[in-house]
Structure formats: C-alpha cells, structure tokens
Amino acid sequence: MALYPLLRPLAFALDAERAHRLTIGALKLLPPGLPPAPDPMLAIKVAGLLFPNPVGLAAGFDKDAEVWRQMLGFGFGFVEVGTLTPRPQEGNPRPRLFRLVEDRAVINRMGFNNRGQAAAVARLRKGRPGLVGANIGANKDSSDRIADYALGVAALRDYADYLTVNISSPNTPGLRALQDKSALDELLAAVMEARGNNGPPFFLKVAPDLSRSEVDDVVTVAMARKLDSIIIGNTTISRPPLVSRHSAETGGLSGLPLKSLALDRLRDFRRATGGALPLVAVGGISNGVDAFERIRAGASLVQLYTALVYEGPEIAERINAELKRLLKRHGFARLEEAIGQEKD
Ligand SMILES: Cc1cc2nc3c(=O)[nH]c(=O)nc-3n(C[C@H](O)[C@H](O)[C@H](O)COP(=O)(O)O)c2cc1C
Numbered sequence: 228m229a230l231y232p233l234l235r236p237l238a239f240a241l242d243a244e245r246a247h248r249l250t251i252g253a254l255k256l257l258p259p260g261l262p263p264a265p266d267p268m269l270a271i272k273v274a275g276l277l278f279p280n281p282v283g284l285a286a287g288f289d290k291d292a293e294v295w296r297q298m299l300g301f302g303f304g305f306v307e308v309g310t311l312t313p314r315p316q317e318g319n320p321r322p323r324l325f326r327l328v329e330d331r332a333v334i335n336r337m338g339f340n341n342r343g344q345a346a347a348v349a350r351l352r353k354g355r356p357g358l359v360g361a362n363i364g365a366n367k368d369s370s371d372r373i374a375d376y377a378l379g380v381a382a383l384r385d386y387a388d389y390l391t392v393n394i395s396s397p398n399t400p401g402l403r404a405l406q407d408k409s410a411l412d413e414l415l416a417a418v419m420e421a422r423g424n425n426g427p428p429f430f431l432k433v434a435p436d437l438s439r440s441e442v443d444d445v446v447t448v449a450m451a452r453k454l455d456s457i458i459i460g461n462t463t464i465s466r467p468p469l470v471s472r473h474s475a476e477t478g479g480l481s482g483l484p485l486k487s488l489a490l491d492r493l494r495d496f497r498r499a500t501g502g503a504l505p506l507v508a509v510g511g512i513s514n515g516v517d518a519f520e521r522i523r524a525g526a527s528l529v530q531l532y533t534a535l536v537y538e539g540p541e542i543a544e545r546i547n548a549e550l551k552r553l554l555k556r557h558g559f560a561r562l563e564e565a566i567g568q569e570k571d
Contacts (some may be wrong), residue, residue: 229538243333251294255366260300262357268551269304273505273527274428274455276358276388280304280547281562282518285509285530286362286391287434290340291345295304299357302543307530308347309362313378315343316366319398321324322483323478327471328537331513332485333533335462336478339364340399344382351386360430361387373417380421389427392418395434395461396477403434408444416450428455434458434491435485435510442492446499454565457500458507458530459493482533486511490524494569497525502567514537515549522550523569 238246265279272278283305285531290492292308299306318340325334341347346364349361363379365372380390392414394405405414418429431454433445449457462479464510469484489510505528508521513534521529534542550562 231267231541235537235539239326239328240481242322243326246323247324251289254294256311257297258263259296261305262299263302266547266551268548268554268560271527271562274389274430275437276428276525278304278358278528280530280543281522281526281528281550282542283307283360283507283528284532284535284541285394285532286310286360286393287335287337288532288535291342292350292359292361295351295359296355296357299359301540302547304528304543304547305358305388307352307360307362307391308531309341309391310339310364310396310419311341311344311347311379311383312359312364312366313344313369313375314366314384315341315346318367324471325476325478326471327473327482328469330469330474330482330484331533331537332469332471332480332482333536334473334476334478334480336398336476338367340394346376348382348386351383358388360389360391361530362391362393362432364393364396365399365402371459372402374404375413376414377417377421380418380426384422387427387432389455390418390422391430391432391458393432393461395432396463397434397462405443406433406437406441408448411448413447414451415448415454419452428489430454430456430458430507432458433460435463435489436465437492437495439495442495442499444469446504450500450504454504456505456507456527457496458509459496460489460510463488463510481510482537483511483513490521493524500525512546513542515546515553518546518550519553519565522565523567525567525569527566 508526
C-alpha cells in the first residue's frame with residue numbers, strides 16, 4: 228500500500244528542512260531493501276556500468292549517504308549521494324529550503340551542508356549492492372577549489388560506482404565559474420590525475436542556465452578529456468512564472484517549472500555531442516511521459532528529486548512501469564533503442 232498520500236499532509240505541515248530531516252530519520256529505521264534486479268526492457272549499460280533501470284535519485288536528497296540502501300529498495304536504478312565536500316560544513320543560514328506547492332516546485336539555497344567525505348565513506352563501504360554515485364564539490368571557504376575536487380576523488384574513488392563533478396550549484400558563490408572553458412579543462416585534468424588509471428567513471432553535472440556557446444565549450448572540453456557522461460542539470464537561477472508565496476526566495480529552482488528549460492538544454496547537449504557521450508537528464512521529471520521524452524531527446528538515464536517530495540518514493544516503480552508501457556506502444560523492444568529517437 229502506498230503510504231505517502233497519508234504522510235504527505237503531515238510532512239507538509241512542517242518547515243521543509245525539518246520534514247526532510249524527519250524523512251531521512253524515518254527511512255533509516257526501515258530495513259535496507261534489495262536493489263532492483265535488471266529489467267529486461269529497461270536495463271542499460273552506461274560508462275561501463277549496468278543500470279538495472281534508468282530512474283535514479285538525484286543528488287541532494289541523501290547528501291550524507293545515510294539512506295541509499297532504502298532508496299534502492301524503493302526501485303531506484305541508482306542513487307547519487309552528496310554533494311560531499313572535503314570538510315564538513317554547515318551550509319547557509321536557515322530558512323534555506325522552500326516548498327512552492329502551487330507550482331510543484333522547490334527553491335533551495337542549502338549551500339552544500341554536509342558532514343564531509345570521511346563520514347560518508349564510512350557508510351559507503353565496498354561490496355555494496357546496487358549502484359551508488361558520489362557527487363563531489365568544494366568547501367565554501369576553500370582557497371583552492373580545484374584542489375578540493377581532487378581531494379574528493381581521492382577520498383571517494385574506491386567507494387562509489389561513479390563520481391559526479393558538480394560545478395553547477397548556484398548556492399556556493401563562484402562555483403559555476405568552473406564551467407568556463409579553461410577553468411573546466413584545468414579542473415578535469417586535476418580530477419583525472421587524482422583518479423589514476425582504474426578509478427570509477429566521471430559524470431559532470433552542469434547548470435540548465437548555460438547558453439548555446441557555453442554548451443559547446445563544455446562539450447569540447449568534456450570530449451577532449453574523455454569524460455564518461457554529462458548530467459543536465461542542476462537547479463536554475465532563472466525564474467519562470469511562479470505563483471507561490473516563496474517564489475521570490477533566492478536559490479535554485481527545481482521541479483515542474485524547470486521541466487522545459489532542462490529539456491531544451493538536454494537537446495542542446497545532444498546536438499553538441501551528436502550522441503557520442505551518454506547524457507543523464509534531470510529537472511522536473513515526475514512521470515513516465517517525462518522520462519520517455521528525455522530519453523527520446525537523447526538521455527540514457529534520468530534522475531529526479533523534487534517529484535519525490537510531492538509524490539513519495541513509489542514514484543520510481545511507477546515511472547519504470549509507465550516507461551515500459553510507452554516503449555511498447557511506440558514499438559521499442561528495449562530502452563536503448565529509443566535514445567535520441569526524437570523526431571524534429
Ligand atoms: C533541496 C535540494 C538540494 C539539492 N542538493 C543538491 C546537491 O547537493 N548537489 C547537486 O548536485 N544537486 C542538488 N540538488 C539538485 C538536484 O539534484 C536536481 O539536479 C534538481 O533538483 C533538478 O531535479 P528535480 O526537478 O527533479 O528536483 C538539490 C535539489 C534540491 C531540491
């Protein structure tokens with residue numbers, strides 16, 4: 228039975244961050260579920276990893292790697308923990324997380340609050356079941372941001388199936404400047420050196436606010452540096468029309484109002500890569516139709532966070548079931564066949 232419709236009014240009566248802490252606490256009490264088995268239609272190989280299905284939990288929900296087992300148990304094909312910084316940090320002053328209920332959206336300016344990489348490593352021991360990515364970032368007060376990413380790679384390379392280099396949070400001042408061509412090249416050279424020869428694949432998480440020429444620059448550097456995948460993308464600093472009372476809050480906007488922006492940006496990346504680099508789509512995905520649309524626009528995998536807040540953890544299984552129906556209806560035997568098959 229789906230419990231979430233009963234729990235949601237209770238959670239929504241609380242301040243959003245308190246509700247999130249309580250949710251993590253409650254999830255920790257659940258027995259760790261088994262990760263989903265590879266689905267014959269949906270399983271897909273990306274960056275040398277076999278994803279049992281394409282629906283992942285995006286970074287930011289399980290920042291400190293506390294409940295990834297339980298979330299895999301709800302049917303997510305993979306979970307991305309973090310963002311983790313080398314040293315623990317508090318993040319921005321509260322309040323810093325806002326539900327925009329009428330808009331099916333969230334605005335957050337958390338600022339990489341987390342207990343640091345060493346604490347997470349203790350919970351990410353080797354030999355774990357299921358696929359877990361670790362998303363790494365820089366401490367706010369770091370004097371050498373690039374060195375922080377290299378530290379993250381060294382700390383987490385043996386404890387995650389892939390590493391996400393997150394240069395797109397709007398809540399750490401200056402972080403997004405690492406998306407500029409020469410800074411990005413320097414950053415990727417440093418993380419690759421820190422990884423060494425047989426570390427996990429690298430995913431790069433970018434902002435949905437990049438212009439076409441910035442997309443081209445990111446792709447040029449990513450291909451030259453042999454990156455494994457690009458995640459498009461993080462929250463937006465733009466403000467499409469919103470009606471909720473929190474709409475003027477500073478921070479990154481996620482959920483339904485981000486959907487068309489994230490889809491447009493995915494299309495730009497697909498055009499720029501010509502399908503040569505696997506893409507992960509994130510932003511406003513809440514059902515099978517959304518996921519199918521991103522896959523046909525060029526994504527190999529999808530992730531979500533905000534829709535989980537509104538619809539509960541059963542969302543992963545629901546999207547996978549809807550995806551299978553849509554694939555069949557459109558004559559695809561396997562997910563892989565549908566990637567990038569959008570008609571102009
Ligand atoms: C409260 C909150 C915290 C987030 N924290 C992170 C984070 O630490 N690192 C990161 O890469 N993305 C973070 N994100 C961004 C999500 O991973 C995702 O890219 C974005 O919310 C768009 O997807 P959605 O519309 O499905 O939520 C956060 C999002 C939210 C709502």
